Amino acid sequence: MNKRQFLKTSGALVTGSFLSRFAPAQLPPAKPRTNWAGNLTYHTTNLFEPTTVAELQQIVRDHPKLRPLGTRHSFNTIADSTQAQISLANFKDITLDPQRKTVTVGAGVRYGDLAPVIDAKGFALHNLASLPHISVAGATATGTHGSGIHNGNLSTSVRAIEFISADGSLHTLSRDLDWDTFPGAVVHLGCIGVVTSVTLDLEPTFQVAQTVYLDLPFNELEHHLTDIFSAGYSVSIFTDWQNHRSTELWLKRRIQPGEKLDTPALFYNAKLATKDLHPIPALDAVNCTPQMGVPGPWYERLPHFRMNFTPSSGAELQTEYFVPLSDAYKAITAVETLRDRITPHLLTTELRTIAADNLWLSMACQRDSLAIHFTWKPEWPAVQELLPLIEAQLAPFNPRPHWGKLFTLSPTKLHQAYPKMNDFKLLVHQYDPNGKFRNQFIDTEIFS
Ligand SMILES: Cc1cc2nc3c(=O)[nH]c(=O)nc-3n(C[C@H](O)[C@H](O)[C@H](O)COP(=O)(O)OP(=O)(O)OC[C@H]3O[C@@H](n4cnc5c(N)ncnc54)[C@H](O)[C@@H]3O)c2cc1C
Secondary structure, eight states: OOHHHHHHHGGGOOSSHHHHHHSOTTOOSOOOOBOTTSSOBOSOOOEEOOSSHHHHHHHHHHOSOOEEEOSSOOSSGGGOOSSOEEEOTTOOOEEEETTTTEEEEETTOBHHHHHHHHHHTTEEOSOOOSOSOSBHHHHHHTTOOOOOTTOOOGGGGEEEEEEEOTTSOEEEEETTTOTTTHHHHSSOTTOSOEEEEEEEEOEEOOEEEEEEEEOOBHHHHHHHHHHHHTSSSEEEEEEOSOTTBOSEEEEEEEEOTTOOOOOOSEETTEEEOSSOOOSSTTSOGGGBOOOTTOOEEGGGTSSSBOTTSOOSOSSOEEEEEEEEGGGHHHHHHHHHTTHHHHGGGEEEEEEEEEOOBOOTTOTTBTSOEEEEEEEEOSOHHHHHHHHHHHHHHHGGGOOEEOTTSOOOOOHHHHHHHOTTHHHHHHHHHHHOTTOTTOOHHHHHHTOO
């Protein structure tokens, strides 16, 4: 493994002598901290957790290197640091503006904290990721997404961000006032400063009913992919890549109070499920949001996983690539050729759609997209060998990897996939001229 691969994937390498070769010698003997999946032990034990903006500003001024940290749900080294991390977990304010239909949340607020508060006041967000456990600030920093052919990722609902730049000064950038820089600043990968709050667009609250279908033949995707992904407000297709079919299809439809849901026994030759299911078929559905067409609030149906339960498997790695929606079926069949190598190491694959946006580093920037996601068993050596093979299969479609998940694509290919990459670098330079907030991941993937 070369240094570059290490930087992307050190998450899987927490044990053994390899890590010690890279760990700084001066680390104090404190308890090591890991990311959520436990595949990465952060390379510093220094963690600041300020409680006020003034305290945060002082910490920023006092330290030459500092990396913002959210709820630690990224799988790669994007939030890692060899020197110091700063968490805004104590920034928990939620301020609703019903007239402007916005909510401003402190950087420590998670979607699961926010959703019931705004729902109680009659409001909703346009979409959510598969889990509500992640912070709004950390999720929108990486272009985190849900599904829905007309739904942009979660960063598209950001209307303004407030952050502390490298010199300790406070800035606000908004969609309305800073039309030239704002699209570059929303998916910022933690590079422009420490975000203190994020203002989000709201819409009236709505209800969703979730129905699951089994064994969708891939032939139906070949002929009806857009229709299938348009059949609900949010649609997720899961597969183990075997037998040219999906294992489960989750259809999330908006529903009016009292409206009767049409749930035919067959949906494009997939069979209606007769009980609640987990996307990983072997796991218990108790961790999942209710299905079987039972209507409920948006925030208890759009994520697959319930707030007070472990999302997904818990012991896993994740990878995801975005390709243009127009190439979706070709990209699926390109990956399918690797099925007998992928399946033994896979917990599940999820296929989702994301509407194009104009955010410079969004994986869906200027492209309606299909996202091909892999939840892997925690078997890094095998996954590490598979990623370049999958990336080679997807190369004709100019894939964009999820910023918070594991990938091995070269920086050259990454830069080719993002036409506004140089503008992003200039923007970062404006707020952080000496690279205070940059870590090895950012230096390698963005600035190399
Ligand atoms: C079980 C599971 C399911 C997932 N499902 C999805 C999914 O459905 N869709 C999807 O797109 N992704 C998904 N992800 C990935 C996840 O959404 C992203 O990795 C997200 O960025 C994690 O947010 P976080 O708050 O944990 O931030 P972290 O992982 O801690 O940090 C992510 C980035 O945000 C920056 N950051 C965090 N806080 C701040 C701040 N205050 N100021 C400046 N920068 C900051 C960090 O520097 C870093 O660059 C999933 C991950 C897990 C573990």
